[in-house]
Amino acid sequence: MKNTLTHASEDYLKAIYALSANGAAANTTALAARLGVAPASVTGMLKRLAVTQPPLIVYRKHHGVTLTPAGERAALEIVRHHRLLETYLYRTLGYTWDEVHEEACRLEHVISEDFEERIAEALGHPVRDPHGEPIPTRELTMPPFEAVPLSKLRPGQRAVVQRVHADDPALLRHLQRLGLTPGVGLTVDAYDEFDHNLQIKIDAQADPLVLGTAITDKVFIEVIA
Amino acid sequence: MKNTLTHASEDYLKAIYALSANGAAANTTALAARLGVAPASVTGMLKRLAVTQPPLIVYRKHHGVTLTPAGERAALEIVRHHRLLETYLYRTLGYTWDEVHEEACRLEHVISEDFEERIAEALGHPVRDPHGEPIPTRELTMPPFEAVPLSKLRPGQRAVVQRVHADDPALLRHLQRLGLTPGVGLTVDAYDEFDHNLQIKIDAQADPLVLGTAITDKVFIEVIA
DNA sequence: AAACTGATTTAGACTACCCTAAATCTGATT
């Protein structure tokens, strides 16, 4: 029951969780790309994860992989660690939102349940991390959230930024400079249907912004009107 | 130069540092016992550590091992991480002094220099951890300290507890209950030269205590008179 | 239905750690 997973296994579970979020099975190539390893390495690990007791994944050769309930709990445990740590580093140790990811990635595998509980308590049991991503509960359920990317909006619509789904520090710093952070309100002015650029106007900012899909696919918003 | 060490290597360097503190070379058996591995495993690791670039240890077969200057710096880096973490967990997250060691043992290998600096800053650059052990400086020098074990004291001498050199949670809880913690003053009443028991009287405590060497060898004091 | 393409798996090798069992060395004792 209380299997101790290796750090590598935990990273694989996290990646499978992220890539099968839509319900579909995660495939070898995408996992390899996300984890920065060769596809053959993924195949090897999947074989191991499929035969643990209890099994953590369902793996059908050539047809991708999904998490079992036990595997999903293991993944959510790590995601909870990660996002609580990001929140702690951000709020308590003065990290910026582009710095938190890397540190949390290493710490998430080694903190105890006790440590998790203590920082959750110290933070007042936060429900979102500094990027606006929801933090899984202690019971390992993912809070429901609205997942509309900014790229889906069209001229005339108003929205509030909810979460920025990106880890790349350079991109995060760029978004910070643009003022595109959780809580910010905006209105869509124009849409170019050829390059899919979106022109938006951020509340309390004078000049409009033209954004490509590299950005608009990663900023998730809640539509207001 | 900036070799990335494995967690296991770091644990070996820490152990070699601790066991060769007296200047003598550390031997295979003691390392194996301290690290909880078989002696043959130690031999294998020592061969690897001796041929890194730069070399971290000086290893002569059958004659023990010492750290090179580079190895000592690497060891002190981990000790600094460990003791800063213990201090942080203790002061900021409400851990007790018997709980800090285990958590710090896992975190010490994964925190960044940035994290180290931030918690050192947040703590006001402490010089001792919750057990009274000195924290290596940022420049990786070990602050000098008086290392007289309580067991060396004889009747009539007065002393102040400086550090408690123990990781075992049960022992630490016991010492806490006895009131034998850093800063506490005491007087030696009697010494039994057969079983080496020491009878002491702790300041502000009514009843005297009789302590065996399991304790008196681990409590280090500064003699006052 | 055959062929092609891209994704995937297999095969085989490497590193870093661990182990046990057997051999060997060192230093003390006779």
Added chain:
DNA sequence: AATCAGATTTAGGGTAGTCTAAATCAGTTT
């Protein structure tokens, strides 16, 4: 000087991860 005990190393094997190169599969196109 030979022996002996204990410490240490060697030999050989196991696991978990990584890789590259070669083979195979699945789905589309012809």
